[in-house]
Amino acid sequence: MYHLKFNNLNVSISPKAKIGKNVRIGDNTVIYDNVVIGDNSTICNDCVLGEPLNGYYSDKNYQQPTTIIGDHALIRSHTLIYAGCTIGQHFSCGHRVTIREGLKAGDFFSVGTLSDLQGYTEFGHYCRLHSNVHIGQQSKIGHFVFIYPYVVFTNDPHPPSNICKGPTVGDFTQIAVHSILLPMAKIGRNCLIGANATVGGTFGDELLIAGSPAKALGPIGTIKSKEKEGVMHYPWMYHFERGMPWEGIGFDEWTKNNPDFLKQ
Amino acid sequence: MYHLKFNNLNVSISPKAKIGKNVRIGDNTVIYDNVVIGDNSTICNDCVLGEPLNGYYSDKNYQQPTTIIGDHALIRSHTLIYAGCTIGQHFSCGHRVTIREGLKAGDFFSVGTLSDLQGYTEFGHYCRLHSNVHIGQQSKIGHFVFIYPYVVFTNDPHPPSNICKGPTVGDFTQIAVHSILLPMAKIGRNCLIGANATVGGTFGDELLIAGSPAKALGPIGTIKSKEKEGVMHYPWMYHFERGMPWEGIGFDEWTKNNPDFLKQ
Amino acid sequence: MYHLKFNNLNVSISPKAKIGKNVRIGDNTVIYDNVVIGDNSTICNDCVLGEPLNGYYSDKNYQQPTTIIGDHALIRSHTLIYAGCTIGQHFSCGHRVTIREGLKAGDFFSVGTLSDLQGYTEFGHYCRLHSNVHIGQQSKIGHFVFIYPYVVFTNDPHPPSNICKGPTVGDFTQIAVHSILLPMAKIGRNCLIGANATVGGTFGDELLIAGSPAKALGPIGTIKSKEKEGVMHYPWMYHFERGMPWEGIGFDEWTKNNPDFLKQ
Secondary structure, three states: OOOOOOOOOEEEEOOEEEEEOOOOEEEEEEEEOOOOOOOEEEEOOOOEEEEEEEHHOOOOOOOOOOOOOOOOOEOOEEEEEEEEEOOOOOOOOOOEEEEEEEEEEEOOOOOOOOOOOOOEEEEEOOOOOOOOOOOOOOOOOOOOOEEEEEEEOOOOOOOOOOOOOHHHHHHHEEEEEOOHHHHOOOOOOEEEOOOOOOOOOEEEOOOOEEEEEEEEEEEHHHHOOOOOOOOOOHHHOOOOOOOOOOOOOHHHHHHHHHHOOHOO | OOOOOOOOOOOOOOOOEEEEEOEEEEEOOOOOOOOOOOOOOOOOOOEEEOOOHHHHHOOOOOOOOOEEEEEOEEEOOOEEEEEEOEEOOEEEOOOOOOOOOOEEEEOOOOOOOEEEEOOOOOEEOOOOEEOOEEEEOEEEEEEEEEOOOEEEEEOOOOOOOOOOOEEEEEOOOOOOOOOOOEEOOOEEOOOOOOEEEOEOOOOOOOOOEEEOOEEEEEEEEEEOOOOOOOOOOOOHHHOOOOOOOOOOOOOHHHHHHHOOOOHH | OOOOOOOOOOEEEEOEEEOOOOOOOOOOOOEEOOOOEEOOOEEEOOOEEEOOOOHHHHHOOOOOOOEEEEOOEEEOOOOEEEEEOOOOOEEEOOOOOEEEEOOOOOOOOEEOOOOEEEEOOOEEEEEEOOOOOOOOOOOOOOOOOOEEEOOOOEEEEEEEEOOOOOOOOOOOOOEOOOOOEEEOOOOOOEEEEEOOOOOOOOOOOOOOOEEEEEEEEEHHHHHHHHOOOEEEEOOOOOOOOOOOOOOOOOHHHHHHHOOOOOHH
16 A cells, blocks of 8 residues: 555664554654654654653763653654653644653643754643744743744743743633743733733733733723624633634533533 | 665656656555656656555546646655646755645755645745654745754644645745744745744744744844844845845846846 | 774775874774874764865865864764864864864864854864854854853844945853854954853953843853852853863962963
């Protein structure tokens, strides 16, 4: 049978890796020691999974940490994931993604082409990063947070220093293109950060945040939908369902059925 | 004979691809089904042409669309072009470029290193994208539009939503570094968008547009040339010829000889 | 013995390259003619060193320039360095770095993942570029200059034109995320450029520079340390030592012992 991809050319898999059932692995992909891949996953061509940490180059006693990628992953080509990451089920990513060690992400984590996640960061479930997002170390991101291209999360308040404390972002918050989250910024749940904002300090829930330096311009409930006449678009969960767990049933019904989900 | 590149190592070309005359293909490059490459083209090493669309991973009846790249292409290393793109003659690009399906571009299309074109977008002739330009889906760009690093074209007015409508940009317009074009923005012909602008709404022709949010600051004709004393630099076509079809004859003469070019 | 990396698979080294002692070269890496690698260096997998210049594709008499990389380099995967670069000792870089021809950098040059250095630029010693920094051609950067993600150095004052003159940056200056340095900007020693600034013109030493367009907001000495109570953080050399030559002895002691270092 003729295949477009997955011809098993130049694939290198460590004998110490554990590959689930029904996993496809693309040509030229390398999987190093102690990588665990869940069932029904697709790893495309030219990927590196379980990239050794910096200590590998200098430490003779280097120990390779375990890397866990859940079931149903779709990892597109040229993606590089360091050893020591733990990612839930239904992970999907674009091309040339770089993920460093110590990242923990929930289920349905989606990461766009060229994004650069520096590790030691936690993401909840259903987070979506578009192309070219940069997340510095020591950030903490809730569930259903979507982040758009060229957003940067920083962690050093007066560079260079020995402080490394990233931002914290609450569930459902949306962060538009080219925004900067300054070190230790705390953003509440269900906020909208406008394009090109520079955001430091602490913000509550359900706020529209914009500007450079960013300010709260008011509650999110004042932004009119361009899809539905006479309706406010935010909270967005009532108007966007594609790929969300409330698809087909609505957000309120899902919330009623899953009272503990957001506490996970 | 000793070659630096093009040693025919680990090259994989589908029997269903059509490669023109006098085409060089770099080591580790993959060309999938239904890709058509024009004559006298150079595809450097580690490229992927005709990357299968998302449906390939889940649909048993997946049909691979045709990908067309015109004559005289120069595609630098690590570039990935999805199936279903149509690019004119004299295409050239930098390294690690990603182009998704449904992109149509005219002749002399030039794309810089790390640019990420999300597909379903039209470019006219002689467009030049510098490094790290991100063009969202459903954008429409005229002829001779030059776009500089870290510019983003967006398409969702209140993310996340089901709307996907990108910007429209007229012929000859220049978009400086780090600018954002908001969804449905309409920019006229021969405008200059300044660095770091956030541009929404509708703008006419020959305007200097800057700021965040961006405003028209006046006609472009007031920017003094730093090359020629006492001359205004814009419209730039009278002062820049390198690689342009009016090279050696001047813009007015070329326009006279090609009255229908811009209507293509 | 089992190796994670460095299994000598698909490695291609020109017979005209000179590789130092105790150098490790990763799988799928290519080293072209006239590349010189210093002793005790590690070149990871999938790198390209000595990438031929544009003339190679069209000029039958193409001459490959010499590329020099000093001792103790650590070049991470998927990095591409053009022929004609000269980089000092203790170079280290992240993944997917692109460095074009004619770049000269001193010792302890550090470049983050996805950075795109367009060549024909000089860096002093101990410069650190974080991820995704874009440096246009004809820039000049002093010693101990640190540059953070998504910073762009530009070189055309009214694009497109025939002018190519980049910024000049003095020793110890820090340039925060998402800032733009406009063509011919001149920044003094020991300045701090804030996040998201658009910086043109000439600035003296020890200034805090911020805004878009950027202005000098005052001397750097007014920014309080978040590490040490009652102390000002800048000049940073008194509060940051990791990897610096004054580590363990303090900046003043090092300066006394190395009176000529900054004149190199």
